[in-house]
Amino acid sequence: xxxxxxxxxxxxxxxxxxxxxxxxxxxxxxxxxxxxxxxxxxxxxxxxxxxxxxxxxxxxxxxxxxxxxxxxxxxxxxxxxxxxxxxxxxxxxxxxxxxxxxxxxxxxxxxxxxxxxxxxxxxxxxxxxxxxxxxxxxxxxxxxxxxxxxxxxxxxxxxxxxxxxxxxxxxxxxxxxxxxxxxxxxxxxxxxxxxxxxxxxxxxxxxxxxxxxxxxxxxxxxxxxxxxxxxxxxxxxxxxxxxxxxxxxxxxxxxxxxxxxxxxxxxxxxxxxxxxxxxxxxxxxxxxxxxxxxxxxxxxxxxxxxxxxxxxxxxxxxxxxxxxxxxxxxxxxxxxxxxxxxxxxxxxxxxxxxxxxxxxxxxxxx
Numbered sequence: 422x423x424x425x426x427x428x429x430x431x432x433x434x435x436x437x438x439x440x441x442x443x444x445x446x447x448x449x450x451x452x453x454x455x456x457x458x459x460x461x462x463x464x465x466x467x468x469x470x471x472x473x474x475x476x477x478x479x480x481x482x483x484x485x486x487x488x489x490x491x492x493x494x495x496x497x498x499x500x501x502x503x504x505x506x507x508x509x510x511x512x513x514x515x516x517x518x519x520x521x522x523x524x525x526x527x528x529x530x531x532x533x534x535x536x537x538x539x540x541x542x543x544x545x546x547x548x549x550x551x552x553x554x555x556x557x558x559x560x561x562x563x564x565x566x567x568x569x570x571x572x573x574x575x576x577x578x579x580x581x582x583x584x585x586x587x588x589x590x591x592x593x594x595x596x597x598x599x600x601x602x603x604x605x606x607x608x609x610x611x612x613x614x615x616x617x618x619x620x621x622x623x624x625x626x627x628x629x630x631x632x633x634x635x636x637x638x639x640x641x642x643x644x645x646x647x648x649x650x651x652x653x654x655x656x657x658x659x660x661x662x663x664x665x666x667x668x669x670x671x672x673x674x675x676x677x678x679x680x681x682x683x684x685x686x687x688x689x690x691x692x693x694x695x696x697x698x699x700x701x702x703x704x705x706x707x708x709x710x711x712x713x714x715x716x717x718x719x720x721x722x723x724x725x726x727x728x729x730x731x732x733x734x735x736x737x738x739x740x741x742x743x744x745x746x747x748x749x750x751x752x753x754x755x756x757x758x759x760x761x762x763x764x765x766x767x768x769x770x771x772x773x774x775x776x777x778x779x780x781x782x783x784x785x786x787x
Contacts, residue, residue, distance in 0.1 A: 528708070528715060529653065531759050532767040539767075543756045544749060551726055551748035552741045558730045559737055567733025574731045581728055585721045589754050592710060592718060596762050599709035603702060603764035603771045610698035611775035614640055616691045617671070618783055620684055628674050632688075633783075635667040640780040643699075648773055651765040654707035664696065706765045710758065718758070722751050 531539050559567070614636055621632045639660070647657035671692055676682040710718075726748050734740040764771045 528710075528759055529763060529766065532763045533652065534767070536760065536768050539760065540756060543759060544752045547752045548745050548749045552745040555730060555741050555744040556737065559733070559740065564733050564735075567731065571732055574728070578728050578732075581725060585725050585751075588717065588721060589751070592714065592758050593754060596709050596758050599705055600761045600764045600771065603705040606698045606702040606705065607771055607773060608775050610643075610695055610702065611779040613691045613695035613698060614776070615779050615783070617667075617688055617695065618786075620688045620691065624674060624681070624684070628670070631670040631673065632667070635663070635670040637780065637783055639663040639667050640776055640783070644773055644777050644780065648765070651703070651706040652763075653766070654763070656703050664699065668692065702765075706763065708762045710762050718755060722755065725751060 531542065534542070618633055618636045621629045624632075642657065642660040642663045647660040650657045671688055674681075674685055674688070676685045726744070729744050729747055732740070734743075760767055760769045
């Protein structure tokens with residue numbers, strides 16, 4: 422019987438493979454969904470995709486194949502949906518799921534929310550949840566068993582609280598310093614742009630007009646397009662091309678004497694400062710806190726609050742209020758870190774007014 426079964430499977434395999442190929446051709450001829458066509462319509466192909474398509478296929482032999490390809494980019498806001506498609510055949514099931522690729526996308530989503538919504542999610546829900554868990558644990562465990570932990574657990578809780586407080590304070594100071602660096606980078610970029618524009622006053626002819634037009638074009642790209650892409654930590658390709666055009670226009674200047682040479686060197690120095698400021702601005706837009714630090718911050722918050730559940734007081738109301746205050750203080754600090762970690766996203770963002778003011782000022786000078 423085993424021999425006959427193997428022979429039948431061997432004869433049926435060509436038929437199965439032919440059927441699978443026909444099904445695959447029919448599926449490939451179908452019109453692609455509209456949400457997949459955003460991939461070709463994306464303007465910035467070189468930037469990192471925020472979303473990736475993950476395909477998991479279960480074959481006849483139990484193998485799993487994974488493949489990822491970029492789907493689309495975000496312009497002004499985060500995509501808040503997940504696309505799922507199913508393809509079925511007699512011998513294969515393929516599931517395609519659209520997922521976020523960028524690390525820390527939940528934090529980026531929280532930062533993009535209005536402040537009051539973020540406060541409700543980060544501070545309000547965690548505080549209310551802590552108070553409810555305190556009442557629940559009090560009823561399940563009992564007051565007598567919790568009181569017995571007060572003397573021994575008190576010293577351990579003090580050590581845990583100090584360690585987590587140091588870590589939390591370090592994170593707050595770090596993100597605040599990065600936020601200030603982003604402000605300084607924008608100011609330095611605006612100052613360098615204005616200086617390059619004014620230094621071209623020592624030149625004449627087509628070279629002067631080309632450099633000044635390149636400076637205005639670069640500033641327009643920054644305030645119009647890159648201001649949006651920085652919300653998700655990406656650079657704008659058109660702004661990069663505008664910066665390259667500015668470099669080409671400056672390098673096209675031909676010094677005729679010692680004075681022109683000094684102006685040329687000064688212009689190149691300011692152009693280098695502008696490029697460095699933009700590079701720093703883009704790097705800071707990706708956030709200052711790494712994923713590992715986020716895991717430690719949230720894990721430490723959970724452990725610190727959970728440790729408070731081992732204590733018991735005579736009055737339930739007092740214990741619930743103290744637990745809620747502990748959770749509120751911890752997550753208020755986390756709330757600050759979330760909202761200033763991405764300096765160009767959300768309501769608490771670094772303003773690009775220095776660049777806009779410089780652009781308006783240059784337009785009035787012509």
